[in-house]
Every structure is written in C-alpha cells, then in structure tokens.
Amino acid sequence: MSKLPTRILGKTGLEVSAVGFGGIPIMRHDHETAVAIVTTALDAGVTFIDTAIGYGDSHTKIGAAIQGRREGLILATKSGAATKADMHRDIDIALRDLGVDSIDIFQLHGVGAESWKTIRAEGGALEALIEAKAAGKIDHIGYTSHDVEVAVGMAREPIFETVQFPFNLVAHEPADELIPIAREMNLGFIVMKPMCGGQFDDAELAFKFLNGYPDLVAIPGIENGAEIEEIAHIVASEETLTGDDLTRAQEIIDRLGKVFCRRCGYCQPCPEGIGITTALVFSGLARRFTIDGCRGIAQSILDNAPKCTECGACIEKCPYDLPIPELIKESRDFAEEFLKEHPAD
Numbered sequence: 001m002s003k004l005p006t007r008i009l010g011k012t013g014l015e016v017s018a019v020g021f022g023g024i025p026i027m028r029h030d031h032e033t034a035v036a037i038v039t040t041a042l043d044a045g046v047t048f049i050d051t052a053i054g055y056g057d058s059h060t061k062i063g064a065a066i067q068g069r070r071e072g073l074i075l076a077t078k079s080g081a082a083t084k085a086d087m088h089r090d091i092d093i094a095l096r097d098l099g100v101d102s103i104d105i106f107q108l109h110g111v112g113a114e115s116w117k118t119i120r121a122e123g124g125a126l127e128a129l130i131e132a133k134a135a136g137k138i139d140h141i142g143y144t145s146h147d148v149e150v151a152v153g154m155a156r157e158p159i160f161e162t163v164q165f166p167f168n169l170v171a172h173e174p175a176d177e178l179i180p181i182a183r184e185m186n187l188g189f190i191v192m193k194p195m196c197g198g199q200f201d202d203a204e205l206a207f208k209f210l211n212g213y214p215d216l217v218a219i220p221g222i223e224n225g226a227e228i229e230e231i232a233h234i235v236a237s238e239e240t241l242t243g244d245d246l247t248r249a250q251e252i253i254d255r256l257g258k259v260f261c262r263r264c265g266y267c268q269p270c271p272e273g274i275g276i277t278t279a280l281v282f283s284g285l286a287r288r289f290t291i292d293g294c295r296g297i298a299q300s301i302l303d304n305a306p307k308c309t310e311c312g313a314c315i316e317k318c319p320y321d322l323p324i325p326e327l328i329k330e331s332r333d334f335a336e337e338f339l340k341e342h343p344a345d
Contacts, residue, residue, distance in 0.1 A: 004045035004236050007217050009074075009188030012140045012161045014104060016048035016074045018214075019207070019235045021228065022192070022221040023051030023058040025288045031061055038065035040225030042073070044232045050076040050164075050190065050219045052109055053090045056290060059097035070100065076162075076190070078107035078144055079125070082118040087128035091137055105162055106132065107142040112265060113150050126159070144192065146263040148178055155181045164190035166263070167216070169209050169249055170256045171196070183215070191218040196260055197284035203227070205249050207234040208241045221288050257320075259327060267314040267324060272307040276314055276324060279305060279331040286334075291342050298335035305332035 004017045021041045026034035038049070038061065049066070051058045059077070066073060075098065079090035094103060106129060108119060119125045132138045142162030145151040151165050155178065163182050167174045171193065182189045195206045198221070210218050211234075218235075222228045241249055261280035270276050278285075279301050286294050305328050314324040 004232055005214075005238065006047075007188075007215060009105075009162060009190075009217065010182070011186040012105065012188050014074050014140070014188070016217055017046050018217060019046065019228075019231055020048030020050055020076075020190070020217055020219040021046050022219040023049065023055050023062060024221040025223040026061050027056035027058055027290050027293075028223075028288070029061075031057075031064070034058075034061035035065045037222060037225050037228075038062055041222060041228045042066070042069055044229050045236075046228065046232070047072055048074045048076070048217060048219070050078075052077055053079040053081075053094060054109065056293070059094055063097055063099040067099065074104045075100065076105035076107060076142070077103055078109035078142075078164075080109040080115075081125050081128075082115050083125060084123050084128040087125035088132070091128065091132050095137060102136055103138045105140045105142050106138040107144050107162065107164060109144055111143050111145045111150055111154065112147050116150055116154065130159070142188070142190070144190075147265065148173060151178050152181055155185050155187055160187060162188040162190055164192050164219075166193040166197075167191045167210075167213075168194050168196050168206060170199075170253055170260045171262050173262075175213075179213070179216070189216045191216050194218040194220050196256060197281060198287040199256055199260060199284055200252055202248070202252070203231050204234055205241070205245060205252065207231055208239055208245055209249065211235065211238055212240045214238075223288075259322065260320075261322065261327075262320065264319065267318050270308075271311060271313060272304075272309060274304045274307055274328065275300065276328065279328050280322075280324070282331050283334050286338055295339065295342060295344060298338045301331055301335040302339070305329070305335075 006015050007018050008015055026037055051062055077094050081087040081090050129141045140161045141159055143154055143160055144164035155163055165174055263277050265277055267276045308325050308328050310325040
C-alpha cells in the first residue's frame with residue numbers, strides 16, 4: 001500500500017495523515033469488530049482519529065484499539081456541552097473512555113448561533129476548555145459547525161486552532177469564504193461529511209475532489225476495513241478530478257444538489273414543530289448510527305411528518321432552495337420502511 005501523505009493542522013503544528021478516521025459508524029458494530037476496523041485504519045497509515053461524546057460507545061472501542069499505539073497518533077474528540085460544568089464532565093469522560101492522559105484536540109460540537117452565545121459567556125463551555133488546556137488535559141481547542149456564518153465568525157477568534165465543517169462535491173460552499181479565512185487565520189481545516197454524510201458511495205470521486213485541497217484533512221466515517229484501505233489508496237495517489245471524473249462528478253452534483261441538506265438549520269423552526277433537519281438527514285443517519293437509536297428518530301418522523309401543511313415557510317428560508325415538504329414526505333416513507341426492516345424486539 002502506498003504511504004499516506006501527511007498534513008500540518010494549521011497552527012496546532014500537529015502532523016497528521018491526509019485522511020483520518022471518523023468514529024460514527026463503529027457504534028453499530030460489536031466491540032471486537034469495531035476494534036478490528038480501527039486497527040485496520042492504523043495499519044493503513046492513519047494517524048488521526050476523530051470521534052465525539054455523542055457517538056455512543058465509540059470512545060471505548062477506539063480506546064481499546066489504540067492501546068500500545070498512542071505514540072504518533074493524534075486524537076480529536078468533541079462535546080456539544082454548552083456550560084462549563086457539563087464540558088468539564090465530558091472532558092473527563094472522554095479521557096477515561098479513551099484510556100489516555102490527554103487529548104490532542106478537543107472541539108466544541110455543532111455550534112450554532114444561539115449555542116455560541118452560551119458557550120462564550122461567563123460559565124460557558126469555552127471556559128472549561130481553557131481550564132482543561134491549562135491543566136494539560138487537552139492540547140488544542142477547535143470547533144465544529146454546520147452554519148457557515150457562525151463558522152466564519154468563530155474562525156477569527158484567536159482561541160481556536162481547528163475548524164471542522166462539511167465539505168464535499170455537493171456542499172462545496174466553504175471554498176468561497178470559510179476555507180480562505182481558515183487559511184488566513186492558520187486554522188487546521190478538518191473535513192466532515194466528505195461523502196455527503198453517506199448520501200453517495202463513490203470514494204474515488206469524493207477523495208479525488210478533496211485531493212485538490214491538499215491542506216485539508218478529511219475524516220470519513222468508516223464502516224469496515226476495506227473502506228479505509230480504498231480511501232487511503234486514493235488519497236495516497238494524490239490524483240484529482242480530470243476527464244471523465246468531472247462528468248461523473250457533475251452528475252452527482254446535479255442529482256444530490258437538489259436534495260442534500262447541509263444541516264444549517266436556517267429552515268427552522270417549523271410552525272408545526274417538525275424537526276426538519278433531522279427528517280432530511282435521516283437516511284444518512286440510518287446508514288451510520290445504531291439501529292436502536294435510529295428507531296426512535298424514525299418513529300418521531302412518522303409521528304410528526306404528517307403535520308406538514310406545505311406552508312412554504314421552510315422553502316423561503318432555505319438558502320439552497322430545497323423542496324423541503326417533498327423531502328419530508330420521502331423521509332416519512334423511508335422511516336416507515338426502516339421500522340418494518342428493524343422492528344423492536
């Protein structure tokens with residue numbers, strides 16, 4: 001196997017493999033299988049692992065896989081906690097479950113306009129991260145978001161050293177402003193959802209596209225060992241989109257660009273109380289999260305999707321002109337089929 005190229009994650013100075021390991025899908029596997037998948041990634045040359053407090057037992061599975069392999073490995077995790085007390089709790093949980101003395105990068109998870117107000121205020125989660133860094137529990141502070149305006153604003157805050165944001169063939173808007181600002185501020189840019197959150201499965205196109213941005217680090221959610229080996233080979237080739245690849249890529253953009261939800265949340269709140277974003281991304285969640293966890297989401301969609309009156313308020317607010325009422329109906333149908341295929345015991 002070709003040796004993976006490396007990247008420097010901005011002002012952290014950390015050298016990591018050009019592709020990392022995203023910790024969501026291993027929630028669906030038993031402990032032994034998950035450990036084997038992480039081990040395969042490490043053997044393929046991956047030196048960067050990203051997970052989160054919200055990813056079930058991902059921490060403990062990763063922790064088991066990295067025992068004896070901590071040297072040279074960069075660990076990143078994140079928490080959606082907004083208060084100082086809750087963030088301190090989550091940092092200690094992550095340290096315990098990963099079985100490490102310190103975490104290289106700890107990120108604020110999924111920051112939106114409202115949560116950022118609480119996080120940065122007195123007694124907010126940012127205070128906990130600063131204190132944890134001073135205590136040696138974490139080394140660098142980053143953030144993740146789905147809101148480009150929030151992400152751009154936070155990029156100018158000197159405290160942050162990394163930003164994690166969706167970027168792929170379809171959701172390529174960060175190239176306009178966020179990526180340039182991250183470069184200007186010397187933030188390490190971590191790419192989430194390099195394959196549209198599981199909405200397409202052509203790894204060759206996805207990573208040839210990202211090879212055109214050689215200072216970014218992608219963290220695909222890995223379902224099995226063969227996936228990371230395939231992705232590592234594409235990244236190591238450093239090939240970019242040319243010729244027929246461009247035609248195939250445009251076909252994906254044309255197809256998914258009309259239905260792919262960026263999870264920016266601008267469409268909400270719904271007058272009828274429908275969780276629009278969750279409904280629109282559920283098919284992707286169902287491919288990566290635990291079956292038990294997805295049952296509850298599916299039932300909620302079935303309960304609430306019929307409330308849609310097709311008032312059009314969400315369409316007016318969506319910056320990507322998605323046909324949201326139509327997509328909600330499709331999500332309802334998908335949720336119904338999901339529950340038929342995965343009935344509760």
